[in-house]
Structures are given as C-alpha cells and as structure tokens.
Amino acid sequence: MEDSPRNLMFQDEMVSLSLRASIAGSLAVVAILSLSSLSLAQSLSPQAGVPHRSVPRIRTLTNGAATSTNWSGYAVTGPAGSVTDAKGSWIVPSVICSSAASYSSFWVGIDGFGSNTVEQTGTDSDCQNGIPTYYAWYEFYPGPAFLITGITVRPGDRISAEAIYSSGLVTVTITDTTTAQSFTTSGGAGALRSSAEWIAEAPSSAGGVLPLANFGTAYLGQDNTGLSPTNYATVNGVTGPISSFGPSVQEITMVSSSGTTEAQPSPLSTDGTSFSVAWGGGSTSTTSSATTTSGNGTPNLTINTRDTTGVALTGYWTELSQNGQVLANGYTPATYTLNSGQTYTLEADGYASCSFDHWLDTNSPNNLRDVSITSDTSLTAVLNCGNTVTTTTTTTATTTTSTTSTTTTTLAGSSQISVSTVNSAGAPINGYYTTLWQNGVMLQWCYSPCSFVVSNGQTYQVAVADYGGETFSHWSDGITNIFHTVTLGSISITLSLTAVYTP
Known part of the structure; x- marks a missing residue:
C-alpha cells in the first residue's frame, strides 16, 4: 500500500472518527480496517465542523409506536436517572452493495430517545465504493464516535454488547463471540439515563441522514443469537426483557421523509427479548435545512401552521419535491427557495393529537398540493387538534415557577x-x-x-x-x-x- 495521505493503515487500538455516519473512507476488505480512499471525510480525527446528532429523528409517536427517519427497533423509556443497564445481541448482517455509498448501524445503548446524550456501542455493515465494509465502534455523544480496531467483524458473527452505568460513568462492552474478541471502555459522565435502545440505524452526516445500506434482515436478541440474557434492560432497579416494561416500550419504524417504510421491526418474540428488522428497499437521505434566501428569479415559499382556532403552531413537518424527487424538508415555519414559474409538490403533516385539516387559502383537505410562484409567498396549513374551541382570557400564573401566562386564545380543557x-x-x-x-x-x-x-x-x-x-x-x-x-x-x-x- 502506498504511503500517502489517502492510504492510511490503522495502527492504534482506537481511531477516532468524526461520526459513524460519515466514516472516513473506504475500509478495505471486510474488517482488515485499512483505508483505501477517503470518501465522506478528509481525515480520521474528529471533525468539529460536522454536527453530530445521534437522537432519533421522529416523525410520529402514538401509543408506543414511533416512526423515525433514522432509527428502527425498540426503546424503553423511563424518568431521568432511572436506566442503569442495557444488554443486546445481534447477528452481523451482510450487505448488498452497488456503486453508491450506503450505511447501516446496529447497536445497543442508553439514552437518545428524547435525551441529549447517547452511550452506545455497535457494528456497522456499510458499502464503500461498492465494497462491503464491517467494523465495530463506540460513542459517548456528544463526543465523537471511535472505531475499535481490535475486533475484526465479519457478516454472520454473533455480537454481544452492553452499556451499564456505575459510579457516574457508563461502561460499554462489545464482544464478537464468534472470534472471542472484546473491547471495553468507560465514559458518558453526565448521562441522563432516561432510555435504553436496541437499534438498526441509518447514520447521519452534516447533510442529514445517509442512504441506508441493503442489509436484508437483521436479527437481534437472545432467541436469534443464543446469547442470554440479552435484549434486557434495568430501569428503576428492575431488570427484564424489552416487553416487560409495558407502556414504556417504543416500537420504532424507519421511514423516508415522504413516509415510505425503510426498515421495519418485527413484533417482539413471546419471551419479549428478540426481534428482527427488515430492510425496506429505499434511501433515507434527507437535507439538513429548509431555510434559504431568495435571489433573482428565485422567490421564497414560506409554510406556516395554525390550529382551527387561529393559534399559531410551530414544529410541524413539511416537505418540498419536484417530479417525484424530494428536494428539501423542514419544520414550520419553513422557508424554501423555488425557481420562478416552476411547479413543485408541497406536503404538510400533522403530528400526535393535531392532524392536518385543510389549507387556509384553498380550504382543500389534501395535505399534498402543487405550487408554482413568481414572487415571495406564504401558505398556511390548518391543523385540527381535536378539541372544542373556547376563548379564555387570563393572567393567572401557573403553579410551576417557570413563567406566567398572557391573554391568549386556547382550547377548552x-x-x-x-x-x-x-x-x-x-x-x-x-x-x-x-x-x-x-x-x-x-x-x-x-x-x-x-x-x-x-x-x-x-x-x-x-x-x-x-x-x-x-x-x-x-x-x-x-x-x-x-x-x-x-x-x-x-x-x-x-x-x-x-x-x-x-x-
């Protein structure tokens, strides 16, 4: 191998990465872990310029069933400080590669579902320059991810992993039981410890969620791997399989920005420990921002949301596409720059108790509409939040110490x-x-x-x-x-x- 900046051998026990999602380069054959060419990043050291978001990008969450544009699997939630252990196992999936780069991560960890810390370890099954690539890693978000070079990962290997909290730190351990190679490290001071997860993920780069690799079907849990006890958690001092936590269990389906299923978890096994995740056959690539500025011949389209009483709402999903291709997406109020006179398709979605009702300007109940503009334009999607409308005027303070209210229009009850x-x-x-x-x-x-x-x-x-x-x-x-x-x-x-x- 030539000694050049773009042909590097891993020599250290660990090589830090800016992000699992944007792992630098093409890892050569299976898990020899030599880089043949750098693709998404320019070096193997953490890159401050790449924002790292390991939380799930959730689109819907209803009665223990969530959809996300980057996660699929199961989570168990609890109060902050309640989660002390998460054990998992899986069989390393084999990926089918084309010439395009694609990625898939499989991991167990504490935090991430509704928190701003993640303590996790897992394996990737990626495609780099058409070559299947497999490796192990760990991460204490918001710190960078680290590649584990002491474990040689191959498809079909049986992996056992654990994240356990003790004395102010989370210790992550990952073992390739097929080769008996193992790695342990500790970190994650300040972990919120409010959830445990068993996840198949489409990792992210600075530009958004990356294309999901075709991993076929991934098998997780002790019934699939023979490694017991795995896919267990400890919450509030009680240890049990995933299903034992009842309403705190969240089943997560990965969907594209347009709602197409990308990765679907199976129901839990009868003992509550095991499940599979089936690849859905698409890409989860999204854009990182919907806010742009207008130039000559490129008017801005702004989408707002309000409820049926006229109260402004924010944070609701919108998406812009043209000729069947998604161009951008974002949360209201969202602004997109369009080419003057061209036709686009706009989507606006409700969430949880607030469903899409109609467009304010046309009264159309269809949340998809074609738009063509020649000057800066604002559109408003009206959401029905399912309550009878009343008008209440009040200056009463709440019983919490946070703030006081002002005169507003609210919903009854x-x-x-x-x-x-x-x-x-x-x-x-x-x-x-x-x-x-x-x-x-x-x-x-x-x-x-x-x-x-x-x-x-x-x-x-x-x-x-x-x-x-x-x-x-x-x-x-x-x-x-x-x-x-x-x-x-x-x-x-x-x-x-x-x-x-x-x-």
Whole structure:
C-alpha cells in the first residue's frame, strides 16, 4: 500500500472518527480496517465542523409506536436517572452493495430517545465504493464516535454488547463471540439515563441522514443469537426483557421523509427479548435545512401552521419535491427557495393529537398540493387538534415557577406550552430537539421554536437537547435541570419556556 495521505493503515487500538455516519473512507476488505480512499471525510480525527446528532429523528409517536427517519427497533423509556443497564445481541448482517455509498448501524445503548446524550456501542455493515465494509465502534455523544480496531467483524458473527452505568460513568462492552474478541471502555459522565435502545440505524452526516445500506434482515436478541440474557434492560432497579416494561416500550419504524417504510421491526418474540428488522428497499437521505434566501428569479415559499382556532403552531413537518424527487424538508415555519414559474409538490403533516385539516387559502383537505410562484409567498396549513374551541382570557400564573401566562386564545380543557431556544446573548437559535414527557413516557416532540397542546390539571416535563456547538445551560427562569417540570391548573393558558444555551 502506498504511503500517502489517502492510504492510511490503522495502527492504534482506537481511531477516532468524526461520526459513524460519515466514516472516513473506504475500509478495505471486510474488517482488515485499512483505508483505501477517503470518501465522506478528509481525515480520521474528529471533525468539529460536522454536527453530530445521534437522537432519533421522529416523525410520529402514538401509543408506543414511533416512526423515525433514522432509527428502527425498540426503546424503553423511563424518568431521568432511572436506566442503569442495557444488554443486546445481534447477528452481523451482510450487505448488498452497488456503486453508491450506503450505511447501516446496529447497536445497543442508553439514552437518545428524547435525551441529549447517547452511550452506545455497535457494528456497522456499510458499502464503500461498492465494497462491503464491517467494523465495530463506540460513542459517548456528544463526543465523537471511535472505531475499535481490535475486533475484526465479519457478516454472520454473533455480537454481544452492553452499556451499564456505575459510579457516574457508563461502561460499554462489545464482544464478537464468534472470534472471542472484546473491547471495553468507560465514559458518558453526565448521562441522563432516561432510555435504553436496541437499534438498526441509518447514520447521519452534516447533510442529514445517509442512504441506508441493503442489509436484508437483521436479527437481534437472545432467541436469534443464543446469547442470554440479552435484549434486557434495568430501569428503576428492575431488570427484564424489552416487553416487560409495558407502556414504556417504543416500537420504532424507519421511514423516508415522504413516509415510505425503510426498515421495519418485527413484533417482539413471546419471551419479549428478540426481534428482527427488515430492510425496506429505499434511501433515507434527507437535507439538513429548509431555510434559504431568495435571489433573482428565485422567490421564497414560506409554510406556516395554525390550529382551527387561529393559534399559531410551530414544529410541524413539511416537505418540498419536484417530479417525484424530494428536494428539501423542514419544520414550520419553513422557508424554501423555488425557481420562478416552476411547479413543485408541497406536503404538510400533522403530528400526535393535531392532524392536518385543510389549507387556509384553498380550504382543500389534501395535505399534498402543487405550487408554482413568481414572487415571495406564504401558505398556511390548518391543523385540527381535536378539541372544542373556547376563548379564555387570563393572567393567572401557573403553579410551576417557570413563567406566567398572557391573554391568549386556547382550547377548552387544554393549555399550550411554547418552547423557544436562545444563545447566551439572548438571540434565537432554532431547530433544537424538544420533547414532552409524562410519568417517564415521551408523549410528543418538535423542533424549537414549537408548542405542545396539553391537558389541564396535569404535570408534564419538557426537555431540550444539545446540538452542534451549543450546550444547554439553564431555563430562563433559572432552573438548571434539562427536564423542566410544568404543573397546570384548571384554567387554560399559554405557558412560554425559554432554554438558554452556551457554546
């Protein structure tokens, strides 16, 4: 092998990567782990310029069934600090490669489903320059991922892995039981410990979710691998298989940005430990941002959302396509730059209790519409949040210490929690993953600035996640816990929360 910057041999026990999703280069034959050419990245060291998001990009979440554009498998959720162990096993899937690069990750870990930390270890089955590539890695997000060179991974190998919390750190261990090669390391100080996961993932790069490799069917859990006890978790001191956690179990199906199934988990086995994930035959590649600026002959199209009472809503999914090809997607309010006079297809979706009702300008109930504009245009999708409308005027403070309400129009028996994110200077920073929890179960999610419609007389927790170079510091009312508890009274209000971030 020539000694050049683009032909490197791994010599260290671990080589850090900027991101599993954008792993640098073509790993040569199976798991010899020599790089023949660098493709997505320019070096093997962590790259500060690549934002790393290991949380699931969830589109829907209803009664324990979620869809995500990058995860498929199962998660068990619990209150912050409750999860102390996650054990998993799987058979390394073989990938079918074309000339295009594609990726698939299989892992077990703690956190990520509704939190801003992930402590995980797993294997990849990727395609680099048409060559199947297999390797093991670990990651303590928001730190970088690391390649494990001491384990030679081949398709068909039986992998056992565990993430266990003790004395303030999470220890991850991964073992190729076929070769008896193993690796252990500790990290993840500050882990929220609010979920355990067993996941097949389409990893991400700076530009969004990467194309999912054709891995056929992946088999996870002790009934498939013969490795027991695996696909177990420990939550609040209780250890059991995935299914033993009842309503805290989340089944996750991977879908494309247009809703096509990309990877489908099977139901859990009768003992609650095992399942498979079937590749769906598509790509999960998405764009990273929908916000653009207008130039000559390129007018802007802005999509807003509101409920049937006229209250503005934010954080709802939209997508722009042309001739059947997805061009961009984003969360309301979303702005796209179009070519003047050309025809595009626009999609606007509801979420959770708020379903698409109609377009404000045409009254059409179809959430898909063709658009062609020659000047800057705004369209509004109206969502039906399923409540009888009343108008309530109030200046009553909530029973939490977070903030006070203002005069608003609300829904009968319901209130609205609005969440915004700002930097240390007070300037808005948008697009941060925000979740709504109750009794240890995640109910809704959105990207800031956004709102949740909630029931009066209930207690909820709102959480935000770190992203890029910004880290959560505190809520504007001084609370430093990333989970902000909100207790609502019987009067309908709009409650505003602001999360402050620091570099």
